Amino acid sequence: MNQADLRATPWQLSERARKLTSSAIREILKVTERPEVISFAGGLSSPATFPVEEMHHASERILRDKPSAALQYSTTESFMLLREWIAARYSAGGVTIRPTQVCSSRPARSRHSIWLGKVLVDPGSRVLVETPTYLGALQSFSLFEPNYVQVPTDESGLIPEGLDTTLTANARLLYAQPDFQNPTGCRLPLERLRALAAIAQNASFPILEDEIPTTRSITSAPRCRRSCRCRPINHIVHIGSFSKRLVLEGARAQVISSRPKSSTSNSCRPSRQPICTHRASRSASSTKW
Numbered sequence: 001m002n003q004a005d006l007r008a009t010p011w012q013l014s015e016r017a018r019k020l021t022s023s024a025i026r027e028i029l030k031v032t033e034r035p036e037v038i039s040f041a042g043g044l045s046s047p048a049t050f051p052v053e054e055m056h057h058a059s060e061r062i063l064r065d066k067p068s069a070a071l072q073y074s075t076t077e078s079f080m081l082l083r084e085w086i087a088a089r090y091s092a093g094g095v096t097i098r099p100t101q102v103c104s105s106r107p108a109r110s111r112h113s114i115w116l117g118k119v120l121v122d123p124g125s126r127v128l129v130e131t132p133t134y135l136g137a138l139q140s141f142s143l144f145e146p147n148y149v150q151v152p153t154d155e156s157g158l159i160p161e162g163l164d165t166t167l168t169a170n171a172r173l174l175y176a177q178p179d180f181q182n183p184t185g186c187r188l189p190l191e192r193l194r195a196l197a198a199i200a201q202n203a204s205f206p207i208l209e210d211e212i213p214t215t216r217s218i219t220s221a222p223r224c225r226r227s228c229r230c231r232p233i234n235h236i237v238h239i240g241s242f243s244k245r246l247v248l249e250g251a252r253a254q255v256i257s258s259r260p261k262s263s264t265s266n267s268c269r270p271s272r273q274p275i276c277t278h279r280a281s282r283s284a285s286s287t288k289w
Contacts, residue, residue: 016143025136078104090240116208116237117144120172128167128174130158134182134210137175146172157181157188160195168205173237175208200235211240 032039062070069079077083083102091097121127123145129138131150138148151174152162158176168174176196178188188196200207 016145019145020143023139025139077102090238114140114143116173116206117141117146120206121146122172125172126170128163128171128205130176130181132183133175134177137210141175155186157184157186157192158196160192160199163199168203171205173206173208174203175210177210179211197236203235206235206237208237208239211238 028039028041029044031037031041032044069081077100080099082104083099086102086104087097087099117140121141121144125144125146126149127141127146128149128151130153141148149167149171151167152159157178163174176188178193178196180187196207
């Protein structure tokens, strides 16, 4: 920087930009660059578990067999074969997810919050959250200046009975993590999950159900717990991941389940079927194509 830079007239920042603060998650990840540090705070996997050879062969095959599809721009919704794989994976429990209801995006943490924040949240809007809840989601939604409202919780997680009409009045969304809640790690009991699904059926706001931590389970195959799989449900926005199961932090993936936009209206009123939105790189799922 020289003296001319110091004398330059500063840019006029927006009111939103002036309210921004440093990301605590970014500061945590800075510490992980130190070789003597083994951090459990940032969700990083051990490099020893990375499937390097598998990714090498998968990428080689894709670039050999389908180079244009792998390297060319795709639609906003993302590559159709990937969306078909995601739709098949998330179709269960009487719910059928169509590929046309799937959208893939990158990067990870903030994408779903920014999408929903733009569509649903105005300054001062009521956004319901667990106590405590995932810091990254709070930081992303905060860009739209919501009024966070704490929902009742205990050692087992969110208490559906606490979502009365007074608490949920004029709410724009509820952000919840039924499995391996971040930061508590608790799993919502199945009876509470069903109660939450029942509330969602007639809610005037969507429930943003974040299942990304579920894919880190080291136990046997997870039970069919997700509320969007329990039965066909309105107002569920489901977020998930498969790249974390593959231990690919650099190809991070996300899933959202909601209802698609009505084809007869320019509003964002959705239809009655869930949507899955999945974040992933093509190489992360190339072995499934």
